[in-house]
Amino acid sequence: MANYQQLSLNHLSFTYQHDRNPVLDDLTVSVPLNRIIGIIGNHHAGKTTLCRVLAGIVPQIISGKLTGDCQIGDQSPVRDWPAYNQQTGFVLQDPHSQLSGLADTVADEIAFDLLNHGVKETDIQQRVTTVAAQLQLTAQLQQSPDSLSGGQLQRLAIATAIVTHPNVLILDDPTSEMDPQGRRDFFNWLKTVTHTTIVIVSNEIDELCETADELWILEKGHLVSHGTPLQVMNHLNPEWQVTTPMVYQLARLMNWPLAIKPTLFPVTLNQLRRCVNVNHSNQ
Amino acid sequence: MSIIQISDLRYQYPASDFQLSINQLSIADSLVAIVGQNGAGKSTLFKLLTGLIQPQKGEININQQNLARLTPEERLRTIGIIFQDPSSQLFNATVEKEVAWSLSQLESDAELIQATIKKALASVGLTKLKDQNPFDLSLPEKKLLTIATVLAINPQIYLFDEPMMSLDWPSQRLVTVLIQHLAQTGHQVIAITHDMDWVAATFPKMVALAAGNVVFEGVPTNFFSCPEPVKKAGLLPPRIMTIAQEVFNDHQVYLTPQDYAEKHLVH
Amino acid sequence: MDIRNHSLQKTVRLHWYNVIDPVTKLLLALFLTLLSFQLTDLYFEVGLVLISLTLLLLSRLSVATLHAVSFSLFLIATMILIQGLFNSHNTHPLVTILSITLYQEGVLYALNMGTRILIIIFSIGFFMNTTTISENATYLESVGMPYNQVYLLMSVCYILPQIQQNLNKIQFAEKARGINLQRTLIQKLQSLLPIMIPLIIKTFDQSINRSITLQLRGFNSPERTIATPMYHYFKPKFNHYFLVFMIMILIGVKLWQIISNFL
Numbered sequence: 001m002a003n004y005q006q007l008s009l010n011h012l013s014f015t016y017q018h019d020r021n022p023v024l025d026d027l028t029v030s031v032p033l034n035r036i037i038g039i040i041g042n043h044h045a046g047k048t049t050l051c052r053v054l055a056g057i058v059p060q061i062i063s064g065k066l067t068g069d070c071q072i073g074d075q076s077p078v079r080d081w082p083a084y085n086q087q088t089g090f091v092l093q094d095p096h097s098q099l100s101g102l103a104d105t106v107a108d109e110i111a112f113d114l115l116n117h118g119v120k121e122t123d124i125q126q127r128v129t130t131v132a133a134q135l136q137l138t139a140q141l142q143q144s145p146d147s148l149s150g151g152q153l154q155r156l157a158i159a160t161a162i163v164t165h166p167n168v169l170i171l172d173d174p175t176s177e178m179d180p181q182g183r184r185d186f187f188n189w190l191k192t193v194t195h196t197t198i199v200i201v202s203n204e205i206d207e208l209c210e211t212a213d214e215l216w217i218l219e220k221g222h223l224v225s226h227g228t229p230l231q232v233m234n235h236l237n238p239e240w241q242v243t244t245p246m247v248y249q250l251a252r253l254m255n256w257p258l259a260i261k262p263t264l265f266p267v268t269l270n271q272l273r274r275c276v277n278v279n280h281s282n283q
Numbered sequence: 284m285s286i287i288q289i290s291d292l293r294y295q296y297p298a299s300d301f302q303l304s305i306n307q308l309s310i311a312d313s314l315v316a317i318v319g320q321n322g323a324g325k326s327t328l329f330k331l332l333t334g335l336i337q338p339q340k341g342e343i344n345i346n347q348q349n350l351a352r353l354t355p356e357e358r359l360r361t362i363g364i365i366f367q368d369p370s371s372q373l374f375n376a377t378v379e380k381e382v383a384w385s386l387s388q389l390e391s392d393a394e395l396i397q398a399t400i401k402k403a404l405a406s407v408g409l410t411k412l413k414d415q416n417p418f419d420l421s422l423p424e425k426k427l428l429t430i431a432t433v434l435a436i437n438p439q440i441y442l443f444d445e446p447m448m449s450l451d452w453p454s455q456r457l458v459t460v461l462i463q464h465l466a467q468t469g470h471q472v473i474a475i476t477h478d479m480d481w482v483a484a485t486f487p488k489m490v491a492l493a494a495g496n497v498v499f500e501g502v503p504t505n506f507f508s509c510p511e512p513v514k515k516a517g518l519l520p521p522r523i524m525t526i527a528q529e530v531f532n533d534h535q536v537y538l539t540p541q542d543y544a545e546k547h548l549v550h
Numbered sequence: 551m552d553i554r555n556h557s558l559q560k561t562v563r564l565h566w567y568n569v570i571d572p573v574t575k576l577l578l579a580l581f582l583t584l585l586s587f588q589l590t591d592l593y594f595e596v597g598l599v600l601i602s603l604t605l606l607l608l609s610r611l612s613v614a615t616l617h618a619v620s621f622s623l624f625l626i627a628t629m630i631l632i633q634g635l636f637n638s639h640n641t642h643p644l645v646t647i648l649s650i651t652l653y654q655e656g657v658l659y660a661l662n663m664g665t666r667i668l669i670i671i672f673s674i675g676f677f678m679n680t681t682t683i684s685e686n687a688t689y690l691e692s693v694g695m696p697y698n699q700v701y702l703l704m705s706v707c708y709i710l711p712q713i714q715q716n717l718n719k720i721q722f723a724e725k726a727r728g729i730n731l732q733r734t735l736i737q738k739l740q741s742l743l744p745i746m747i748p749l750i751i752k753t754f755d756q757s758i759n760r761s762i763t764l765q766l767r768g769f770n771s772p773e774r775t776i777a778t779p780m781y782h783y784f785k786p787k788f789n790h791y792f793l794v795f796m797i798m799i800l801i802g803v804k805l806w807q808i809i810s811n812f813l
Contacts, residue, residue: 042451043421061762082768090766097759100767101708102701104684118773149321160767176449179320179477180519203451206522243452246480246522246540253544273530335725355728364726370755371716372723374747384744388728418751432727 004074011068023049025221038212045218055090089161098157107141150177171200206245209267291341312488313466319492320517363433369425373417385432403435423454443474483521483538567680571783577793579673586669595665602672615675626664633660688777
C-alpha cells in the first residue's frame with residue numbers, strides 16, 4: 001500500500017527525447033515528507049533532471065520517456081499535474097529566466113504568482129511583505145528587478161517560489177551567485193522553513209550537512225548513496241569524487257570520531273562539539 | 284613575472300553612484316586573489332584589467348606599459364581572460380575548433396596550432412571530448428573549455444572571474460592545480476572570487492575591495508587575523524576559523540584543516 | 551502598508567499622458583502615420599511633424615529616441631542628396647554648389663519621405679516613452695484579452711532589451727578573445743558568427759527557461775485575478791472608436807484612390 005506521508009521514487013528512469021541514454025537510471029528511495037533533502041553529484045549526474053522530474057517539468061513541459069514512479073505525499077507530478085504544480089515551488093539555476101519580465105518592481109514580481117492563483121489583494125500585500133522580509137528584500141521592493149545584483153536576483157527567485165506557500169520546494173543550485181554572507185543567511189533561513197518538503201541541489205557540502213536531513217549522491221544518473229549526511233559522508237566511495245565538509249576533514253585529521261559510534265566522524269558543528277567534549281574529558 | 288601597477292584609477296558607470304577608486308595598487312605576485320562582496324567593485328576592476336574598457340581617470344600599467352596603449356595582438360599575448368559565463372563566447376562546431384579559433388587570431392602555422400590545441404585540451408582534461416559540440420558540454424566542461432582557449436594562447440597574465448563558480452568538485456580541484464602550475468611556470472594568475480576557503484588554501488596574496496576601494500592587500504593570514512576589516516568587506520573568515528571559534532573558542536588564524544592539524548598535533 | 555505599485559501613482563506625479571490609455575496612443579501613432587502617407591502637400595506634412603514632435607517633447611525624451619531621430623536625420627540628409635541629384639523627374643535646378651546641382655523635384659520628394667519618417671519616429675517614440683511594458687500588459691488584460699495572449703504580445707517587447715544585454719556581454723567576451731584583429735572584409739563578415747551564434751543560443755535558452763517557469767508559476771491559470779488598469783484613463787472607449795473611425799476613413803480614401811485609377 002502506498003504511503004502518503006513520504007516522498008518516494010520507485011524505479012524511476014528518464015530519457016530525454018532525441019536522446020539515447022537515460023539521464024536518470026532506476027532511482028528508488030523514500031523519505032518522510034517535510035524534510036530537507038540535499039542532492040550532490042558532479043556534472044552529468046542528473047541533478048537538474050531529477051529536480052525537473054520532482055517539479056513535473058519533465059515529462060509535462062519537456063518531453064521524454066519516464067518510467068517508474070514518483071510520488072510526493074498523495075500526489076504524483078506526472079498524474080496529478082496541474083494540481084501538483086499549484087503546491088510546488090521551483091527555483092531555477094539561472095535566476096534571470098525565473099522572472100516574468102512584466103513587473104516594474106520587485107513587489108509586483110513576487111505578487112505575480114499570487115495574482116495567478118487568484119489571491120485577494122489584501123492578502124497579496126501581506127504575503128509579499130512577509131516573504132520580502134524573510135529574504136531581506138524589503139529595501140528593494142520598489143526597485144526594478146533589473147537593478148538587482150546576482151545574489152539579490154536569486155533571493156527574488158526564491159521569494160517568488162515560496163510566496164504561494166508550497167508544500168514542496170525544489171531549489172536547483174540557489175546560491176551560486178550569492179556572496180558568502182548572503183549564502184550563510186540563505187541556509188540559516190532554510191533551517192527555519194517548516195511544513196515543507198525541500199529538495200536542494202548545491203555544491204555547498206558544509207551547509208548541506210548542517211541543514212539537510214537526507215543526502216542523496218547522484219553519479220551518472222544513478223543514486224549511489226542516500227541517508228543522513230553523517231552516514232553518507234562516512235561511507236563515500238572515492239570513485240564518486242565527492243568532497244567532504246570541513247568539519248569531517250578536520251575530525252579525520254585530528255582523529256576525533258563520534259563518541260557513540262567510533263567508526264564515524266562528525267559532519268556538523270554540533271556533532272564535532274559533542275565528540276570534542278568527550279575526547280577532551282577523556283584526556 | 285609581470286608587475287601590474289594601478290595608479291589614481293577612477294571608474295564610474297553612467298547613471299550610477301558607484302565609483303571604483305583605487306589610488307595605488309601594485310600586483311607583483313604570481314597568485315593573487317581579489318575578494319569582496321557583491322557590489323564591492325570586483326567585476327569593475329576585472330573589466331578594467333581586461334583593457335577593453337578605459338577608466339575615466341588614471342591608468343593601469345603592465346611592466347611599465349600602459350594597458351590602454353597595447354595593440355590588440357599585444358593585449359592578447361599579455362592578458363588572457365576567463366569569464367564567469369562560458370556561454371557568452373562559445374560558437375564553434377567542435378571543442379577542438381573552439382580552441383583553434385582563439386589561437387588562429389595570432390598564429391598561422393597549422394602544425395603549431397594543432398600541437399598547441401592538443402596540449403591545451405589535455406591540460407583541462409577535455410581531449411576525449413574534442414569532437415563534441417561545445418553546446419552539448421556540461422557547464423563545468425564549458426568553463427574548462429574557455430580556460431583551454433586561453434591556455435592555447437599562453438599569455439603572461441591569466442585573469443579569472445569567479446573560476447570556482449558553477450564548477451563541480453573534480454573540476455574545482457583541476458582548476459586549482461592548473462592555476463598553481465601556471466604560477467609556478469612564470470605566469471601571473473589573478474582570480475576574482477568570493478570563495479574564502481579557496482583563497483585561504485590556494486593564494487599567498489590577496490586584495491580585498493569594499494564599496495569601490497581597496498581595504499586590504501597582503502597575505503591572507505594577516506587579513507583574517509583581524510575580524511574588523513573582514514567584516515567591513517562583508518566577508519567571512521575561512522570556514523576552519525569559524526569551526527575553531529565556535530567549537531573551541533579559539534580565535535587564532537587557520538587557513539585550512541591541515542594548517543590546524545599541523546599547529547595542534549605537534550604538541 | 552501599501553507596497554505594490556498602486557501606491558506608486560500617489561507618490562509619483564501624474565503626467566497628462568498617463569491618462570491616455572496605451573491603445574489610444576498606439577492608434578494615434580497609426581493614424582498620424584497613415585495621414586502622413588495620405589497627404590502630399592509639404593506644408594501639411596511639416597504641420598504633422600510639428601504636431602508629433604510636440605507630443606514627444608511634452609512627454610519624456612529617451613536616449614533611444616534621440617538615437618533614432620539622429621539616425622533618421624542622417625538618412626533624410628542622404629536621401630535629399632541622392633534624390634536631389636539623381637531623381638528621374640529632376641528638371642528645375644534648386645541650388646548649385648561647386649558645379650553640383652540639386653534639383654527641386656528630387657529634393658521635394660526626399661523631403662516628403664523624410665517628414666513621413668520623422669512622423670513615424672516621433673509618434674512611435676511618444677508611445678514608447680510614455681508607457682511601460684507592464685502598463686500595456688495590465689491594460690490589455692483589464693480590457694479582456696486573455697493573459698497568455700497578452701504575454702505572447704509583450705514578450706516581443708521585453709526580448710529586445712534582453713537581446714541587447716546578451717549582445718553587450720558577448721561582444722565583450724569575444725573582443726577579449728581577439729575578434730577585433732580581423733582585417734579583410736570577409737574576415738569581418740566571418741567575425742559576425744562568434745557574436746550571432748552565442749546570442750541566438752543564449753536568448754533561445756533563456757526564452758525556454760522563462761516559458762517553463764511561467765507555466766510553473768501558473769500564468770495561464772483560470773483563477774488568475776484580472777488586472778485592474780494602472781491609471782484612470784480618459785474616455786478610452788470613445789478614443790478608440792473615434793481613432794479607428796478616422797483610420798478607416800483614411801484607408802477607405804486610399805482604397806478609393808487605387809480603385810478609381812482602374813476605372
